[in-house]
Amino acid sequence: MKIPTTVVTGFLGAGKTTLIRHLLQNAKGRRLALIVNEFGDVGVDGELLKGCNDAACPEDDIVELANGCICCTVADDFLPTMMTLLDRPNPPEHIIIETSGLALPKPLIKAFQWPDIRTRATIDGVVTLIDADAVAAGRFATDEAALAAARAADPSLDHDSPLEELFDDQLACADIVVLNKADLVSQVVLARVEHQIREQMREGVKIVRADHGAVDVGVLLGITAAAEDDLDSRPSVHDGEAEHDHDDFDSFVVDGTELESVEPLLHVLSRLIERHDILRVKGMVAIHGKPARMVIQAVGPRVQHYFDRPFKGDEPRRSHLVVIGQKGLDEAAISVELRAALGAGIR
Numbered sequence: 001m002k003i004p005t006t007v008v009t010g011f012l013g014a015g016k017t018t019l020i021r022h023l024l025q026n027a028k029g030r031r032l033a034l035i036v037n038e039f040g041d042v043g044v045d046g047e048l049l050k051g052c053n054d055a056a057c058p059e060d061d062i063v064e065l066a067n068g069c070i071c072c073t074v075a076d077d078f079l080p081t082m083m084t085l086l087d088r089p090n091p092p093e094h095i096i097i098e099t100s101g102l103a104l105p106k107p108l109i110k111a112f113q114w115p116d117i118r119t120r121a122t123i124d125g126v127v128t129l130i131d132a133d134a135v136a137a138g139r140f141a142t143d144e145a146a147l148a149a150a151r152a153a154d155p156s157l158d159h160d161s162p163l164e165e166l167f168d169d170q171l172a173c174a175d176i177v178v179l180n181k182a183d184l185v186s187q188v189v190l191a192r193v194e195h196q197i198r199e200q201m202r203e204g205v206k207i208v209r210a211d212h213g214a215v216d217v218g219v220l221l222g223i224t225a226a227a228e229d230d231l232d233s234r235p236s237v238h239d240g241e242a243e244h245d246h247d248d249f250d251s252f253v254v255d256g257t258e259l260e261s262v263e264p265l266l267h268v269l270s271r272l273i274e275r276h277d278i279l280r281v282k283g284m285v286a287i288h289g290k291p292a293r294m295v296i297q298a299v300g301p302r303v304q305h306y307f308d309r310p311f312k313g314d315e316p317r318r319s320h321l322v323v324i325g326q327k328g329l330d331e332a333a334i335s336v337e338l339r340a341a342l343g344a345g346i347r
């Protein structure tokens, strides 16, 4: 029997890791394996999932692909990883793939047509997460004025904003859409967002509203979509292109040591996000006197922090943050301020 595989996609910060964590904790004894792909050079999502300290999330079953977006590294990274999982003496019952927030899902689905994979695995479903709050704030809508200005400067420019393109591709590929962060918007706004996204989805695809990705496992798994046989019904603006790149986005990592307290860092982060076109910040920091590492998460203007697992005995008490934004992000200026904030409490 082919091993069913669920692809979890959705833009940066939509809640993919949160949903998968919920799924792992409610797997009801299913043997799941997880492939986690990230855009930045440092794998935060894999760390978070491994850090969940739950018997349902055994570290050996979480494989990280941090060498770039999965859609561009299919042959080099994804296929060998998948083969290793399938070749295990005790293979998983179900595989979950978390794509990077900047990944196009279609090249990954196409990989399931490769003979070595096709005979042994199938795509059970593509789950697309949508951040209701971000859509309501218009973060994926093309800024028509900016686009017109860019086209005036470069008449060969033929595409919409890179954010909108990704958003459209991820939606058009879905077998089920999870409208997440329902807690952050009113019912009226939620209904408006639902109406808006439905126009970009394939017919018959269901939308499930969710708060922190808490969707019943039975709804997410067992869709039996066999998406690899159904690629033509999932349009992409990149159809027909031999390859694409992620030149539209930049990411970098800023390291630091232990902080006296987190407040100054949060303040600096909020200010930086206000002034620069930062899409996402995530990472871990060490706080003096606190045994657990603190997770920092920023999606758009929202900055969150919370403790997860304690540092291990041999683990350095260091801090690092991954910053992701559109191309042209002022890395130098942002790094200087962030480094100062991360180093401010050096002991």
Ligand SMILES: Nc1nc2c(ncn2[C@@H]2O[C@H](COP(=O)(O)OP(=O)(O)OP(=O)(O)O)[C@@H](O)[C@H]2O)c(=O)[nH]1
Binding pocket: 010, 011, 012, 013, 014, 015, 016, 017, 018, 019, 045, 100, 101, 180, 181, 182, 183, 184, 210, 211, 212, 213, 280, 282, 297, 298, 299, 304
């Ligand atoms: N208020 C609210 N916050 C949420 C919800 N789901 C996720 N978050 C928060 O949003 C942030 C991003 O969540 P993640 O699960 O890391 O998002 P992601 O899609 O995996 O992010 P990337 O891998 O960077 O693309 C975290 O701070 C989460 O706690 C939700 O339903 N409501």
